[in-house]
Amino acid sequence: MADTEELRSQIEAIDEEIIDLIATRMEIADELAKAKRRSGQRYWxxxxxxxxxxxxxxxxxxxxxxxxxxxxxxxxxxxxxxxxQKHFFERRPGASIPFRCTWRTTGTPLSCM
Structure with missing residues (x-):
């Protein structure tokens, strides 16, 4: 029977695989969002x-x-x-992070993040 440290080590290795797989899934979802945006589809x-x-x-x-x-x-x-995917639809083209602005009534940005 395996001891607790060995079992924890196995769990840690599996956790690394899970995170890698989720990251890969999200990268593909990002590409899907880009394709949806280009083709005029809704993001969800x-x-x-x-x-x-x-x-x-x-x-x-x-x-x-x-x-x-x-x-x-x-x-x-x-x-x-x-x-x-929602962020790809809300951000400026070419921006690497979500882009949101609070607009003044004049239409100029008050603050952007």
Whole structure:
């Protein structure tokens, strides 16, 4: 039987893989957002979200994770993805970070971040 340190080490290695995979997924989601913006699509599709959540439920069921756990995983990943894609639609073309301004009534920016 493995000791606690060995088990923690295994968990840490898996966590690194999970983070790498999530980062890769987000990079692809960023590219998807760019493609959607270029083609005039909305940044988020509720029907597609339902499909993804359903797929998560099926995948989690295959590995004996509960419906609640599947929902939590899907909500977390989709929430991050949705926010990132939203930023591509809110920012100036060519900007590397989300761009938001508070406008004066004259139409000139009061503050931007």
């Amino acid at each position: 599709d509720e029907a597609k979200e339902r499909e993804v959540v359903h797929r998560y439920h099926e995948l989690c069921e295959e590995v004996s994770l509960s419906e609640s756990e599947a929902r939590q995983i899907a909500e977390t990943i989709l929430s991050i993805s949705k926010e990132r």
